[in-house]
Amino acid sequence: MTMSNASHDKPAMDPALLAKLTGGLGDRGRVAKICSSFGEIYSEFFPDVIKSETGLEVTVNYLGCEIGYKNHLIDDLSANVTLVDATLRNWSQNITLACGNGFVITLMEHLLGATADTIEEPAERLLSIIETDLAVMVFDKIAKVLRSAVNAPGGFEPSLSAPHALEMRARPPEDRPDEFAAAINMSITLAGIVSEFSLIVPQTALLKTKVTAPKPKRQTGQSAEWTEQLGDQVRRSHVTLEAKIRLQDLTLRTISKLMVGDVIPFHDSGDVRVEVSANSKELYVCEFGRSGENYMVRVKDTMNSDDELIRHLMN
Numbered sequence: 001m002t003m004s005n006a007s008h009d010k011p012a013m014d015p016a017l018l019a020k021l022t023g024g025l026g027d028r029g030r031v032a033k034i035c036s037s038f039g040e041i042y043s044e045f046f047p048d049v050i051k052s053e054t055g056l057e058v059t060v061n062y063l064g065c066e067i068g069y070k071n072h073l074i075d076d077l078s079a080n081v082t083l084v085d086a087t088l089r090n091w092s093q094n095i096t097l098a099c100g101n102g103f104v105i106t107l108m109e110h111l112l113g114a115t116a117d118t119i120e121e122p123a124e125r126l127l128s129i130i131e132t133d134l135a136v137m138v139f140d141k142i143a144k145v146l147r148s149a150v151n152a153p154g155g156f157e158p159s160l161s162a163p164h165a166l167e168m169r170a171r172p173p174e175d176r177p178d179e180f181a182a183a184i185n186m187s188i189t190l191a192g193i194v195s196e197f198s199l200i201v202p203q204t205a206l207l208k209t210k211v212t213a214p215k216p217k218r219q220t221g222q223s224a225e226w227t228e229q230l231g232d233q234v235r236r237s238h239v240t241l242e243a244k245i246r247l248q249d250l251t252l253r254t255i256s257k258l259m260v261g262d263v264i265p266f267h268d269s270g271d272v273r274v275e276v277s278a279n280s281k282e283l284y285v286c287e288f289g290r291s292g293e294n295y296m297v298r299v300k301d302t303m304n305s306d307d308e309l310i311r312h313l314m315n
Contacts, residue, residue: 028067031203035065035184037211038199041149042186045214049141056110056190063185063196070094070181071172073200077183080124081196082132083169084139085161091152092205094179097139097160100195101127103188104135116191126165135163142197148214150205182206243297244275245288 039062050058066073074083077098086095105122108131127135143158172178179202187196246267258264266272272288274297286297 031067031182031206032065034206034209034211035182036062038146038149038184039063039186041211041213042145045148046141046145046188049145053137053141054107054111056107059189061187061189063187065185066183067203068180069178070096070200070202071178073181073183074098074166074169077166077198078196079166081166081198082127082135082163083166084163086139086143086146087159088143088147088150088152089156089159090154091150091209092202094202095146095158095205096200097142097197098166098200099135099138099142099197100188101125101131102193103190103195103197104131104138106190106193106195107138108134110191119191119193121193127163132163136160139163142199145214146199149211150209151212179204239278241276241278241283243286244277245272 043060043062046060047058050056066076074096077083078100080101081098082101082104084097086097087093088095101124102122104127106119109119110116111134139160143160147156147158181200181202184199184201185196186198187194189195248265248267250264266288274286274288275282276284276286276297276299282303284299284303285301286299288295288297290296
């Protein structure tokens with residue numbers, strides 16, 4: 001006669017019930033109320049933060065919250081977002097912040113001198129390197145408001161990972177248990193362009209938090225400094241240039257018989273005209289020549305002003 005092992009026969013406790021018993025899952029209404037408090041804080045204070053740093057007016061509105069497993073909530077985000085992983089000592093080690101790429105792109109255009117009437121709805125695309133640098137600043141401000149709202153013991157600063165596209169997010173190990181969390185979703189509008197940002201926070205942190213309004217601070221007047229820093233980053237960025245030279249017209253018969261070593265003359269008989277472009281944007285008209293052992297082009301004319309050239313290259 002064989003006896004069964006009672007411990008093996010005992011079914012595992014339901015994850016949701018276990019989370020409720022250990023403070024990792026709260027009543028839906030209670031969680032929604034806490035999320036709403038965060039929404040009120042960001043709606044009131046985040047526009048002031050952006051205004052003090054950039055001089056630009058934005059509007060923030062709370063859109064509501066989603067509740068579920070943290071990884072599922074992140075997977076449900078729009079593909080057109082950039083993420084950072086964040087920790088705040090004495091509050092949570094597993095925070096994820098998400099910001100719509102459209103806001104960062106629109107903010108970049110404004111900081112580079114574009115006016116509201118010239119800015120169109122941004123295309124859904126990944127951020128450029130310079131835009132990702134700007135996203136670092138945006139996420140820093142989102143995290144600073146979070147830190148002020150939760151008032152975690154010790155007054156520690158948030159720690160943020162490098163921004164990364166949703167599609168580049170490292171998948172968590174399958175054997176790591178997921179946490180119940182809430183996605184706090186907000187819209188942010190700049191010059192009529194509406195985007196979104198979100199905080200995805202484990203309920204273990206939310207349920208122990210009393211959200212408090214940050215203390216008002218005098219505006220720092222950092223707009224010029226921030227814009228100057230951004231402009232300097234832009235001007236130090238490396239750009240790949242392309243030069244196009246028109247060649248002499250040939251018949252299809254001649255082209256089909258070209259062999260290795262054959263020569264095709266330039267179209268121009270005097271100074272050879274070269275059109276230089278980057279990112280498919282024409283930048284300069286040049287002439288072709290030679291300097292010592294190196295071939296080169298000499299700039300003869302520009303297509304646009306300096307600011308227009310920079311804005312072209314950012315798109």
